[in-house]
Amino acid sequence: MSRPIVAAAAPPPLRKRLFAAHNIGLLAAFAAIIVAGSLLSPYFLTASNVLTILTSASVIGVISVGMTFIILAGGIDLSVGAIVALAGVCATTPGAQGLGWLAMTAICTGVAALVGLLNGVLIAYGRMVPFIATLAMLVAARGLAQHISGGVPQTVNDATFNTIGSALVLGVPLPVWVFAAVVVVGWIVLNRTTFGRRTIAIGGNAEASRLAGINVARQTLVLYVISGVCAGIAGVLLTARLTSGSNDVGNLYELDAIAAVIIGGTRLSGGRGTLAGSIVGVLIFTLISNIFVLENLPSDIQSIAKGVIIVAAVLLQGRSASSK
Amino acid sequence: MTAAPALLQARSLSKSFPGVQALANVSITVASGEVHCLLGQNGAGKSTLIKVLAGAQPPDSGELLWRGELVAFKHPTAALARGIATIYQELDLIGGLSVADNIFLGHEPQSLGFSMRRTIRDEARALLDRLGCADIDAGSIVEMLSAAQQQLVSVARALSYDARLLIMDEPTAVLDRAETETLFRVIRELVAGGVAIVYISHRLDEIREIGSVVTVLKDGRSVAERLPAQSTPTSALVQLMTGRSVEYPFPPRPAPPAVDTRPKVLEVSGLSRSGAFADVSFAVRAGEIVGLAGLVGSGRSELLETIYGAARASAGSVRMGGQTLPGGSTETAVARGMGLAPEERKRQALLLDDSVFHNVSLPSLDRFARAGLIDARRELAAAAEVLGSLDVRPADPERIVRELSGGNQQKVVVARWLLRNCALLMLDEPTRGVDVGARADLYALVRALAADGIGILLVSSEIPEVLGLADRVLVLREGRVIHEAAAAELDEARVLDLIMAGQA
Structure with missing residues (x-):
């Protein structure tokens, strides 16, 4: 949060709270990719392609909102991809499907919240390192998903549930609306509430926060539940889009989300970062995928490009942070 | 003055940082076989001087001569x-x-890129023996050692470079x-062997003993x-350091x-x-300043931590109002009206990269x-008012805390x-890293807070500070309160005697 030194006794302008100074490079990269995309393909900037991009960004996007909270607070959640799979499988068992689409949605987010709660208990009260606790959860949750589904994709027969992945509301796909809603709620919680302020305080200095009377353990617990819920919502969107639940989905989503948060300018050790940066990070990755698909380029090259972007973004941020 | 040959000569060193002239035309000559003490208040330039001597920072101007050769x-x-080896306050082990x-x-x-483990161990053993540290095993893991042992390992490390000049920055602070x-x-043994020491300490008695x-x-x-x-009289040294003849500017104590x-x-x-401590009982009344005197390791900080709920007690009770x-919950302690300004401000109290007003409003x-x-406007206005009443400078609530001086950072915590x-309000070493001018401010502030009816519990390793500021003093030794008296009835020698010997 690099604030300019001004004497004005007013909250910092909105622009400053949306983007920190080091996000300028990020926005430039974002703009450059859009320009490149529109030059490469006349189809790129059409409304239908923009909605395609936003729809495919929605799953990782929702997960990244939770991940931004976690990383800002100095933690990490490696289990989100596995939570997506486990929650999707639990919501699509024959028994769950018998309860109807609403119950399936509730089961999906509920299971995810429970796994997040378990992460939170291990980290906040079991004093486990977040990396280890969520790594263990990643392995265990995926195993459980395979156990429940028998390793076979479970086709969703509930048409209403499946429309969540494809329905248009005011011409915009429902997943995009959900993504937008999660971002807006996340932004308000992070920037306007006591909860958000305490999250950033814990990431900035956990010991100082505890000695300032903040219940760091409880705050941490809630943060991992939030991350779980975000993964659960992503699980609903993904399951509905694929019209099946499978223990194989969501692989490496945790890394995509972490990469988006980090290139979005959030410090990996916490205490500094913006949610808007994370969203731009998600969009950059999605745009690149989209351009590669439109241009019929192989996916291996796409992975290389992603890796290069992560390195370049972090190098640029290091530059601007040290020149401050 | 001795006629020993000059080992290191610094001529007219100057060094400035944005907004601060840290060193202005400082010259210093260090001879072999002497302990050359550097005395000065916080911010006088001691740290900058040793960093320049150690090559950690280049001077803006001036020159260094090492054994007569320009370097x-x-x-x-x-x-x-x-x-030239340096042992900084924060040990870099x-x-x-x-x-x-x-x-x-x-x-x-x-040898051929492989470290020679046996040679390393044997030579380390030899160095430790030279320092008379038979109790330190060369194979021990450093973090298992006591602070003093770590200090000695640092000395051994300096000697391993065959140091002729050893710079020590407050080496006894944690001993x-x-x-x-x-x-x-x-x-003494090193000096007898011709090594020169540049020694920084705030403790005049140490300088007398070793310098x-x-x-x-x-x-x-x-x-x-x-x-x-x-032989230089204490009054003369204090006068030189402060430009005044009293070392501590305390506000008057009400009857x-x-x-x-x-x-x-x-x-x-x-x-x-x-x-840590055992069977401690006392009370703090509204408007009273109670001081805890004791050595490092006497259980002072642990006692504050436990009262505050940052650690659990094994027995006894704490009552607020x-x-x-x-117990075991800082959240409850704060909710019931406790506040703590901890010993290590930067590590335990501040969000250094966040704004002043975010730091103030956190609890x-x-x-x-x-x-x-959050109503950010109301938050900022309220924080700005408190900051103004404490005269925090610069008077900008949106300034990043890291950019403030030690004294002003302490005011942010208060x-x-x-x-x-x-x-x-519990104050643990409130003036550590705070220069004398700002100290006077803080002392006046603490007294004013007490006058407003706040109970103050003060811990300080500087006995004059406890005696000068507190109304009542508890002397802590090895985790027990061994004496309690009105501050006016005690003097420094008596308290020192108590905390060292324990005879009440």
Whole structure:
């Protein structure tokens, strides 16, 4: 949060709270990719392609909102991809499907919240390192998903549930609306509430926060539940889009989300970062995928490009942070 | 003055940082076989001077002569290679490595790229023996050692570079009396062997005991050079350091009430924590300043932590305003009206990269929030008011805390608790890293807070500070309260006697 030194006794302008100074490079990269995309393909900037991009960004996007909270607070959640799979499988068992689409949605987010709660208990009260606790959860949750589904994709027969992945509301796909809603709620919680302020305080200095009377353990617990819920919502969107639940989905989503948060300018050790940066990070990755698909380029090259972007973004941020 | 040959000569060193002239035309001569003490208040330029001598920072102007030869160190390793080793206050040992590995870190004896483990261990053993440290095993992991042992490992490491000049920055700050004696013995042996020591300490008695000559710095200038360490009167040294003849500017203490009817804010009874302190009972009344005197390791900080709920007691109770605290919860302690300005401000109190007003409002966020939503304007206005009343400078609540001076950072921590209207404020080493001018401010502030009815619990390793500021003093030794008296009835010698010997 690099604030300019001004004497004005007013909250910092909105622009400053949306983007920190080091996000300028990020926005430039974002703009450059859009320009490149529109030059490469006349189809790129059409409304239908923009909605395609936003729809495919929605799953990782929702997960990244939770991940931004976690990383800002100095933690990490490696289990989100596995939570997506486990929650999707639990919501699509024959028994769950018998309860109807609403119950399936509730089961999906509920299971995810429970796994997040378990992460939170291990980290906040079991004093486990977040990396280890969520790594263990990643392995265990995926195993459980395979156990429940028998390793076979479970086709969703509930048409209403499946429309969540494809329905248009005011011409915009429902997943995009959900993504937008999660971002807006996340932004308000992070920037306007006591909860958000305490999250950033814990990431900035956990010991100082505890000695300032903040219940760091409880705050941490809630943060991992939030991350779980975000993964659960992503699980609903993904399951509905694929019209099946499978223990194989969501692989490496945790890394995509972490990469988006980090290139979005959030410090990996916490205490500094913006949610808007994370969203731009998600969009950059999605745009690149989209351009590669439109241009019929192989996916291996796409992975290389992603890796290069992560390195370049972090190098640029290091530059601007040290020149401050 | 001795006629020893000059080992290191610095001429007219100057160094400025944005907004600060840290060194202005400082000259210093260090001879072989002497302990050259640097005396000066915080901010006088001692740290900058030793960094320049050690090659950690280049001077803006001036020159360095090493054994008569003009040198310019680009990097600390260049100074090390010449034989100038520095032991900073924050020991730069690697906790997870062994003693021997630490001593030879960066210059391991090696053969074909393989470090020679046996040679390293044997040479480390030899160095430790030379320092008379038979009790330190060269194979021990450094973080298992005591602070004093780590200090000695640092000395061994300096010697492994065949140091001819050893710079020590407050080496005794974390040592107890016996450990200090060991260090002094080592220093004497090194000096007898022709090594020169540049020694920084705030403790005049140490300088008397170990020092050969004293150079006094004030505001980046050397105001006296090579004074005899043993015979220069204390009053003269204090005068040189401060430009004043009293060392501590305390506000007047109000006369104690004949019958004290002020309500008890804090009541501690029979409080114990295994391994730290035992059976501590006392009370703090509204408007009273209670001081805790004791050595490092006497259990002072642990006692504050436990009262505050940052650690659990093994027995006893803590009552705030007549209600027993559950213990183990800083959240409850703060909710009941406690505030703590901890010992290590930067590590334990501040969000260094966040704004001043965010730091001030941190425990009071609920006051400015409705249904969890913060009213940022109200928050900023309230924080700005408290900051203004404490005269925090610069008077900009959006300034990043890292950019403030130590004294102003301490005021930010105090402001945090004033905004919360705390009933009890616990101050752990409130003037550490704070220069004398700002100290006067802080002392006046603490007295004013007490006058407003806040109970103050003060911990300080500087006995004059406890005696000068507190109304009542508890003397802590080895985790027990061994004496309690009105501050006016005690003097420094008596308290020192109590905390060292324990005879009440």
